[in-house]
Structure formats: structure tokens, C-alpha cells
Amino acid sequence: MKTLDIYNTDKDILQKWYHLLTLGRAIDEKAPMHQRQSLGWSFHAPYAGHDGIQLAIGQTFVRGQDFLFPYYRDMLTALSAGMTAEEIILNGISKATDLTSGGRHMSNHFSKIEWHIENISSAVGTQAMHAVGVARAMAYYNHTGVAITSIGEATVSEGYVYEAINGASTEKLPVIFVIQDNGYGISVPKKDQTANRKVAENFSGFKNLKIIYCNGKDVFDSMNAMAEARAHAIETGSPVIVHANCVRIGSHSNSDNQSLYRDEYELSYVKAADPLLKFRRMLLRYNRFTEEELLAIEAEVKKELSIANRNAIMAPDPDPSTVLDFVLPEPYLPAKYRDGTHNEAGEKTNLVTAINETLKSEFRHNPDTFLWGQDVANRDKGGVFNVTKGLQKEFGSKRVFNAPIAEDFIVGSANGMCRFDPKIHIVIEGAEFADYFWPAVEQYVECTHEYWRSNGQFTPNITLRLASGGYIGGGLYHSQNVEGALSTLPGARIVYPSFADDAAGLLRTAMRSKGFTLFLEPKALYNAVEAATVVPDDFEVPFGKARIRRTGDDATLITYGNTTHLCLKVAERLAKENIGNIEVIDIRSLIPLDKQTLFESVKKTGKVIVVHEDKVFSGFGAELAATIGTEMFRYLDAPIQRVGSTFTPVGFHPVFEQAILPNEERIYKAAKELLEY
Amino acid sequence: MLLHNVQEDCNNLQQHEVTYFLRLKNYYSMKKIGLFYGAGIATAAIVAKIQEAFGDTQVDRIPVETARGVDFEAYDNLIMGVSTWFDGELPAHWDEIVPELKTLNLHKKKVAIFGLGDQQNYPDNFVDAIGILARVVEVQGAELAGQTSSESYHFQQSQAIRDNNFLGLALDVDNQSDKTDERIRNWVEQLKREFL
Numbered sequence A: 001m002k003t004l005d006i007y008n009t010d011k012d013i014l015q016k017w018y019h020l021l022t023l024g025r026a027i028d029e030k031a032p033m034h035q036r037q038s039l040g041w042s043f044h045a046p047y048a049g050h051d052g053i054q055l056a057i058g059q060t061f062v063r064g065q066d067f068l069f070p071y072y073r074d075m076l077t078a079l080s081a082g083m084t085a086e087e088i089i090l091n092g093i094s095k096a097t098d099l100t101s102g103g104r105h106m107s108n109h110f111s112k113i114e115w116h117i118e119n120i121s122s123a124v125g126t127q128a129m130h131a132v133g134v135a136r137a138m139a140y141y142n143h144t145g146v147a148i149t150s151i152g153e154a155t156v157s158e159g160y161v162y163e164a165i166n167g168a169s170t171e172k173l174p175v176i177f178v179i180q181d182n183g184y185g186i187s188v189p190k191k192d193q194t195a196n197r198k199v200a201e202n203f204s205g206f207k208n209l210k211i212i213y214c215n216g217k218d219v220f221d222s223m224n225a226m227a228e229a230r231a232h233a234i235e236t237g238s239p240v241i242v243h244a245n246c247v248r249i250g251s252h253s254n255s256d257n258q259s260l261y262r263d264e265y266e267l268s269y270v271k272a273a274d275p276l277l278k279f280r281r282m283l284l285r286y287n288r289f290t291e292e293e294l295l296a297i298e299a300e301v302k303k304e305l306s307i308a309n310r311n312a313i314m315a316p317d318p319d320p321s322t323v324l325d326f327v328l329p330e331p332y333l334p335a336k337y338r339d340g341t342h343n344e345a346g347e348k349t350n351l352v353t354a355i356n357e358t359l360k361s362e363f364r365h366n367p368d369t370f371l372w373g374q375d376v377a378n379r380d381k382g383g384v385f386n387v388t389k390g391l392q393k394e395f396g397s398k399r400v401f402n403a404p405i406a407e408d409f410i411v412g413s414a415n416g417m418c419r420f421d422p423k424i425h426i427v428i429e430g431a432e433f434a435d436y437f438w439p440a441v442e443q444y445v446e447c448t449h450e451y452w453r454s455n456g457q458f459t460p461n462i463t464l465r466l467a468s469g470g471y472i473g474g475g476l477y478h479s480q481n482v483e484g485a486l487s488t489l490p491g492a493r494i495v496y497p498s499f500a501d502d503a504a505g506l507l508r509t510a511m512r513s514k515g516f517t518l519f520l521e522p523k524a525l526y527n528a529v530e531a532a533t534v535v536p537d538d539f540e541v542p543f544g545k546a547r548i549r550r551t552g553d554d555a556t557l558i559t560y561g562n563t564t565h566l567c568l569k570v571a572e573r574l575a576k577e578n579i580g581n582i583e584v585i586d587i588r589s590l591i592p593l594d595k596q597t598l599f600e601s602v603k604k605t606g607k608v609i610v611v612h613e614d615k616v617f618s619g620f621g622a623e624l625a626a627t628i629g630t631e632m633f634r635y636l637d638a639p640i641q642r643v644g645s646t647f648t649p650v651g652f653h654p655v656f657e658q659a660i661l662p663n664e665e666r667i668y669k670a671a672k673e674l675l676e677y
Numbered sequence B: 001m002l003l004h005n006v007q008e009d010c011n012n013l014q015q016h017e018v019t020y021f022l023r024l025k026n027y028y029s030m031k032k033i034g035l036f037y038g039a040g041i042a043t044a045a046i047v048a049k050i051q052e053a054f055g056d057t058q059v060d061r062i063p064v065e066t067a068r069g070v071d072f073e074a075y076d077n078l079i080m081g082v083s084t085w086f087d088g089e090l091p092a093h094w095d096e097i098v099p100e101l102k103t104l105n106l107h108k109k110k111v112a113i114f115g116l117g118d119q120q121n122y123p124d125n126f127v128d129a130i131g132i133l134a135r136v137v138e139v140q141g142a143e144l145a146g147q148t149s150s151e152s153y154h155f156q157q158s159q160a161i162r163d164n165n166f167l168g169l170a171l172d173v174d175n176q177s178d179k180t181d182e183r184i185r186n187w188v189e190q191l192k193r194e195f196l
């Protein structure tokens, strides 16, 4: 590979670089003016001092082959990768035609999804996992290309960045992690982040990982480093860290005042290290350009920026009436089982078997399905609860495999992988138990944001399975329900079946739908007789369709998951005792919620009791009760009752578990009181 | 000058006189010295001290910002002053001239490099620039002069180290300013011997 230098680089290439460097800088310097004129760009993170490496990232990116995940300081990267000045400004001032998000996402987050310059979060470094995920797809589909992600050096302190680099090293994936080291994370100097001054050294023991150090302030060194990195990643299919030494000439962003923590001397020496001026001096020193030629390029840039600016300012602003667009994509609509019920007779199947068989059948149906999680596949073992048993045997270890104990990585790499092609659908076991899902919540949030934040351009096709709930004597960390906490995040469908057929039907629908579905499995029911049902082979349950599991006229009992079975027993008992005839509705899907079925029942009975296993306080039942209270008040004859867990963790000793989780007695008592109200 | 005859004359002299005359010969026959240095504030102060320590010997000061290849080639004895920046980098102006240095013929030239650094805050890259520059000029045929012991310093790693010695003179005005003058004096004396 030719090493570029000031002598051997073609003049037209030098001209292109100087044009990009000058244009980028001109936009960067113009950005604060937009803010001062209240035109937008209220978040601006200037890149000056990172010029060399950003030019190089953009120039190295190969459109049509690579995926690029720039971070919020990567304006020149985006420009150098081919975005126009106007496109940059459209994002800066949040116009409806902003390619990133039509004004939904923050300014200074540049993307062009069509070219796979990806739209990333503001949560620093989270895109590193997406890069690893998409590189996994590149490897699987034998695609020639690399995933390039960039981050600041402070961001490497995030544990999930370690998870991402570890993942790329373990799986040997073509990812280039560019670390743009400007010495600061806002005001925090890098000595407070990690002991090595060059954080890339922290990774020197990682196998399959090449580390290249470069001067990010120098165009040639950066170009050579990035070219070497890409060639290495493609040739060996393995990851590279490019550690680029930069300076931050400006403040962290427009909301930061660097003079509060950097002295005059420092401000002067970072300015003196300006990469653009250095490059300009070199063009002159080595007689590659005359002063006049450079002035001509600068004049041209000025004109170009002025036109781009004018056009961008005239572009339409976003329309607030579109806020509800792109929360969730349209789901798959079952043709045969439109309301998600059936009357098939025959042999009953356990819940766990129903899920297992549906997974297999969907894996046969769609060859672009993948599954991973902790402990999901090793010879005859298929998950802690055998849900994935036999899958790896049938579909191979490239489609079904174990993940490291890194929940955030499990979710984040799924989000990344499904970007490669919308035909891909990924099923992940997000954690061995729902209780261990918390480390992944950041990536959960990203999954919920993608569709809305990209203005409908990308939705992660993921079914996230979690074995949830208690009643197994599992204590604080094997009994949790997570839906109460997660249902406040728009952008995920949440389903929680309580019978084998519903589990099978909802799973099939989730796996055939675009978008992100959280599929909660009541693990206490995996092998429970009461949850076993006949399951038609092709059964499907649409999202947002509740199922009336028992009809009644005297009260409506709304429930889901483990408690459905308790409620059915209580209803039978109350009927037998002639106290009342209760309608039991299993909502099955929390989001979207079948309000219609609930409301119709409320109209009929006038009394409502909401039961779930999660805590009463701030559990999903609060939303159900409030919705009914607000919208159906005139039909109510009694205050809505709620039964669920105490506002405590779930204790380990059986007496604690009994005292905490809802049981038949408590439901019976509450229902009886309600009927007698 | 008549000194070219000194060697013969020495044969007739006492040993201590021989030594004296040889010194004198070296001193007068020493070729011009070019001192090339970067724009750093601390380096500029050192440049003045070095020049002073050379006394009457002609030491031309040439800022690298404006130096050209021919300027380097004009001297047989060169001193280069380069501080280390940003975790082991050459300062920008030195870095810019490296491609040009790589085209020069430095055979038969002696190059002595001094460099400023900070061993306390940058112990993994202490005076790296000395090493970076030393390698560049060596490849171009120059012979390194003015290598010094690394004994009175405390650091972890340095590109300027070869066989336990610095490839030039390491100065640390941030942490060992009290040692600077003596280090310069000794070094200049060393150079007077080595720059023959």
C-alpha cells in the first residue's frame, strides 16, 4: 500500500482535501452564528483540532461497502464521506428535510442512512455495539466492507465500549474503532479517565485486535493510518483500533466555557497546533500550491457555503402534527387468526415447547433469522429453561449461538446486525433472567428510539425474549418483572402471554413483524399444566388483541402473565360460591393495548379489578386503572381495585415470597369486596 | 591558519603541551554549527543558553519554521532543538519539515539533538521527539553526537533511549530546572569534543 506524503499525493487529491478541510471549518465557524440568530444549531460540538483524522475517516469510508457510525463531533467526517454542506446545515438547524431525522434528533448528529452513514444516539459510545453487530452481518453474508465507528477518548471509559471491542475481538469482526483523543471529556482531563495516557493501550492484550496510533492533527498520518486499518480489517476480517491524537481547539460545545478550566497557555498551544493551518503551511512549503491557488479555493468555499446556507435556511421546518409518526412500524397482520383465537382441539403443548417449536418453525420460514443470548446453545443444552433446545443443532452455530455475559452487548449487537439488511430478524434472549436485563437498558432505549429518531428510516427487527416473574422461590434476582419499568419507553411492543397458544402466536407475529418487540415469558408457567394448550401449527396472535379467557357480567378482571391463572381460579370459585360472575381478560399485549376489548367489558360490568404480578405501585396496572378511570368513568360503579406485589423486592424464603407476590387469596378478597361494593 | 602544522610540531612537545595544542586545534578547526529549533517558549530560552555556552564558536540560529533543506546541508555540525508534545509527538513545525529532511543527504554530518520534555506528566513519552528526529537524520546518513546518560531522570518509556542512553540531551525545565544549566554546560563541552 502506498504511504501518502506531501510529495507523492496527487495535486487534485490535495485540492479535494484542502477544499473539504476549509469547507468543514467554515461550517464549524458559522454554526454558532445560526444559534445567535435563533435559527437553530443549539447543540454544536466544534471539531477543530480533529481535522486530520476526520478527513481521513470520511475519505476511507467506501460507500456501498462500509457502514459508518460517526459521533456528535464528526462533522468533517460526514462531509468528507460525501455529505454536502447543505445536508450538514439541514441537520444543524433541524429542518424537516434533515437527513438524520427531520429535526427530531439533536443537531450535530449527522447521518445519511441511505449511504449507511448511520444515525446514532447522543449517549456516548453506544454506536460501538452497532458497528460490531453490523460487522457480524458482513462476516455472515461474506460481504466485503468494514464498520467504522468513532468515539472520544473519554467515552472509552464506558463499560459497553469495552464490551463492543471485546465482542469484535472474540468474534473477529471487521470493525474499525476510531478513538479521537482530544484529552478531554467536556472538562474532565483524560488522566481522570484511565491510567494510560493513550487509552488504546488498555486494549493491547486483546487477541485479533490491531492498534494503530496516529497523529489526528496530521492529514497524511491520519490518511495512512485509516487506509492501513481498513486494509487490515478487510484482509484479516478482524478489528482495528485507530487511536488518533487530536486537540480540542474550542470548547466542548456551545454550552461549555473552556476558559473556566483551561488557561491561556493551553488555549494558545492548542490553537498553534491547528491541523488546518499545518496542512496549509505544508502545501506552500512544498510548493504544491501557491498562495493564490489556496486563496482561490478559500473563496470558492465561501461561495459554496453561502449558497448551502441560504438553501438550508429556506427549507421547511418540521410539522408538529407528525409527532406520532414512526413510534412503531406497522406490524405483521395475521390473515387467518385475526383476533388471535382458535378452536382447534387435540393434544396440549407446554408453554416452553410452544415457544421452542415456534422458534424452530420461524427459523425454517425465514433463513435470515438469528438467535443469541447467554447459555442458549451448547450441544444438548438450550437455555437455562430449554427454550432454545435443539435450535443450534438444526440451524447451525452461525445462526444460533451463545453470547458473552454482556447484556448490553447482546441487545446492542442485535440492533447493529439488523441494520445490514431489513430482511434480517433477530431473536435475543436479553438476559438469562429478566432480573439481569438491567445492564442492557441503555441499548433497550436505543432500540425504542431508532424508528422515531430516524424519521422512519430504520427500525430494528428484534424480538427480545426475557424469562420473567416469580413463583419459583428465586428471591430478589430471579423473580423480577420488568414491564412496569420498561413500558414507559415508547418504541417497543410489549407482550406477556400466559398460555402456550398465545405465546406461540405472539412470537410468530413478533418474528414476522418489522420493529422491536419485548416478549416476556412467565417462566413459572413454562412447564405448568394450566398454561398448556392446543397450539395450531400456524397460530398467530395480532398485537393489541386482548383475549377474554372467561366471560362474565358482574366485574371485569384485567390481567396478564402468571396471574391470569390465579384470576381464572378465583373467578371460578366466586361463581361457584354464587358471589358473582367475573369476566377475565388476559391483555396479552401491553403495548399496543386493546382498549376496545377492555372498554366493552367495563361498559358491561361497571366494575374493574386489575391484577398483575409486578408491584402495584407504579406497575403497569396503574396505567390500566388510570386509562379506564379517565375514559370510562361514567360506566364505573365502584373504584377500580388493584392487586399485585408489595412495594418491596421479592424475598427468598417461601414465607416472604408468599407475602409479597399476589396469590389467590388476595385476589379473591379484593374481587369479592368489589363485587359486594 | 598555521594550525595545520600543529600536529607535526606536537611531536616535539611535552605530553601536556600536546593535549593543549590538540584542543586548540579542534577548537579552531571546528566547522560552523547550525542550531535548528522549533518555536516553543521553553526551547527558545535553552537555545540562548546553548549559544552562550559555546562562547566564541559560531553558532547560527535557524528557526525550523523558515528553514529549508539547503539550510541543513550548509552545516557539518548541526544541533536540533525539539520539544515533545501531545504524548510523544514532534511539535507541528518540526513535523512539517520531516518530509524534507527525509530527502537530504546528511552523510558526514554530525547531528546533536536536545529536547525538552516533562518526565513527571509524560513518563511514557518522555522526550520522544529526540528519538523520532534522531531516527530520521540517521536514516539520511548523519552521525548522532551528544548522546547522554539517562541516569538522573525518572520515567517509564522514551523513544529517545538507546542502550540506556538518550540519543541527545534531555532537558526537563518543568521538573528539573535546577539541573538544566549544568546539563547544558556539560553537553556543550561534550559537543565541542565530538564536533570535530
Ligand SMILES: Cc1cc2nc3c(=O)[nH]c(=O)nc-3n(C[C@H](O)[C@H](O)[C@H](O)COP(=O)(O)O)c2cc1C
Pocket (backbone or CB within 6 Å): B039, B040, B041, B042, B043, B044, B083, B084, B085, B086, B087, B088, B089, B091, B116, B117, B118, B119, B122, B125, B126, B127, B128, B173, B174
Ligand atoms: C499538551 C502537552 C503535551 C506534552 N507532551 C509531552 C510528552 O509527550 N513528552 C514529554 O516529554 N513532554 C511533554 N510535554 C512537556 C513539554 O515538552 C515541555 O513542557 C517543554 O518544556 C515544552 O517546551 P516548548 O515550550 O519549547 O515547546 C507536553 C506538554 C504539553 C503542554
Ligand SMILES: Cc1ncc(C[n+]2csc(CCOP(=O)(O)OP(=O)(O)O)c2C)c(N)n1
Pocket (backbone or CB within 6 Å): A073, A122, A123, A124, A151, A152, A153, A154, A155, A156, A180, A182, A184, A185, A186, A252
Ligand atoms: C452515556 C453518556 N454519558 C454522558 C454524556 C454526556 N457527555 C456528552 S459528551 C461527553 C464527553 C465525551 O468526551 P469524549 O469521549 O472524550 O469525546 P469529545 O467530546 O471530547 O470529543 C459527555 C460526558 C453522554 N452524552 N452520554
